[in-house]
Amino acid sequence: xxxxxxxxxxxxxxxxxxxxxxxxxxxxxxxxxxxxxxxxxxxxxxxxxxxxxxxxxxxxxxxxxxxxxxxxxxxxxxxxxxx
Amino acid sequence: xxxxxxxxxxxxxxxxxxxxxxxxxxxxxxxxxxxxxxxxxxxxxxxxxxxxxxxxxxxxxxxxxxxxxxxxxxxxxxxxxxxxxxxxxxxxxxxxxxxxxxxxxxxxxxxxxxxxx
Numbered sequence: 458x459x460x461x462x463x464x465x466x467x468x469x470x471x472x473x474x475x476x477x478x479x480x481x482x483x484x485x486x487x488x489x490x491x492x493x494x495x496x497x498x499x500x501x502x503x504x505x506x507x508x509x510x511x512x513x514x515x516x517x518x519x520x521x522x523x524x525x526x527x528x529x530x531x532x533x534x535x536x537x538x539x540x
Numbered sequence: 541x542x543x544x545x546x547x548x549x550x551x552x553x554x555x556x557x558x559x560x561x562x563x564x565x566x567x568x569x570x571x572x573x574x575x576x577x578x579x580x581x582x583x584x585x586x587x588x589x590x591x592x593x594x595x596x597x598x599x600x601x602x603x604x605x606x607x608x609x610x611x612x613x614x615x616x617x618x619x620x621x622x623x624x625x626x627x628x629x630x631x632x633x634x635x636x637x638x639x640x641x642x643x644x645x646x647x648x649x650x651x652x653x654x655x656x657x
Contacts, residue, residue, distance in 0.1 A: 495580040495612035496587035497605075499645035503588070503653060506646075518646070521614075522638055529618040530626050 493525075545599055546606040553583075553610025572633065573620035576613065577641055583612030584645045588652025617641060 498521060505514035561575030568574045587608040595601050621638050625631030 493614035493616075493618075494583075494609040495614050495617060495645060496583040496608040496649070497612075498614055499584035499649040500587050500591065500653075502646045503649045506650075518642055522618075522642055525614060525618040526621055526626060526634075526638065529615070529622040533619070533622060 541599075542602060545602050549603040549606030550610035553607040553612075556607075557583075557611045557613065572624075572637065573617075576616050576620055577637070580612045580617060580641065581644055581648045583608045585648040585652040586611070588649040588654075589656050590652075592653040592656030594657075 502514050502518050505511075505517060557579045561579045563575075564578050565573070565575030587605060590601065590604040590608065595604065617637075621634050624634035624637055626634050
């Protein structure tokens with residue numbers, strides 16, 4: 458969720474300024490893209506289902522995706538109004 | 541040593557993701573974020589395979605899981621979904637990107653795990 462917030466913020470900010478292509482690739486793709494991970498998220502849901510905690514698995518998946526999405530939106534908005 | 545292996549594997553994964561997702565996205569006419577979806581599903585499948593095999597020595601496990609962690613990305617998925625339209629109303633495209641990829645991701649990880657475990 459933190460990475461989504463930061464990426465949303467950073468990408469919006471960047472559209473308003475001239476940052477080098479290198480720094481976009483470095484931060485957006487390298488650092489933030491790797492800080493967050495989809496494969497581990499998927500596998501953790503599988504582990505929870507395997508452990509018999511269907512409810513926890515569902516909540517974990519829903520909370521992560523909804524939370525991450527909101528974080529990305531908030532990050533984008535903050536980047537929009539930042540001076 | 542753990543940190544060094546993880547760092548190299550993770551950054552290799554990130555570079556591979558950048559190249560592959562970009563190449564896929566350029567080849568599609570869709571405005572949906574197909575490139576990110578494909579790398580994420582491939583990575584989830586790969587992590588399932590790796591954890592099913594449970595390789596030894598542990599350095600291999602670390603390298604492989606570090607690679608898939610860097611290869612897949614949660615934040616890009618979220619930002620791209622947000623850009624498909626979330627507020628003030630959740631668009632059908634954003635909802636589809638969110639729900640489909642969640643379900644397919646878990647399915648890929650499960651498939652990879654059970655094929656090899």
